[in-house]
Amino acid sequence: KQEVTQIPAALSVPEGENLVLNCSFTDSAIYNLQWFRQDPGKGLTSLLLIQSSQREQTSGRLNASLDKSSGRSTLYIAASQPGDSATYLCAVSNNAGNMLTFGGGTRLMVKP
């Protein structure tokens, strides 16, 4: 059974810092790994999707990497801003049906 773990559970940084969020998974036979953002009281917004054959994806100040063999992914946020404050969730898909297993999330606060 796939298990996804995110460390740290919460993180507080001053504005402008670069930061890294970590995600690990137990079963490396994945189709893809996705990073989502969740604001309080809202649904999830897809940030990046890395296919199993890819090593990384970039979108603006976000960069996600994937090391499938070691069961790890990182989300790098450059030059953090208060608007980046949210919960970040990673999820992996183990089958063609794209059913996702989520980690518990990292709650990020960026202080002005």
Next chain:
Amino acid sequence: EAGVAQSPRYKIIEKRQSVAFWCNPISGHATLYWYQQILGQGPKLLIQFQNNGVVDDSQLPKDRFSAERLKGVDSTLKIQPAKLEDSAVYLCASSSRGGRNQPQHFGDGTRLSIL
């Protein structure tokens, strides 16, 4: 493009009562998912539909939960009877196809409180 619509946004009921949630996916999206998100945890998949057929419902507590997507568009999720541990946010998501590497688009969810 309109997003995934869910209603109601909030619901408070007493244990042993029944409740239903409604989801309207993005137009043209064949695949629909229902997730349960308990406070402080990541979402857990309950059921996946492809058009109006069930792809996977292995994590759906079938003794009390049911879901349907009769015409392959809107979907309803029902709980009967509700238990205290069902207090959670119920999220609906859709994707254009059920195949791998299709991003899922989420609604804002229904927050359920059981008294």
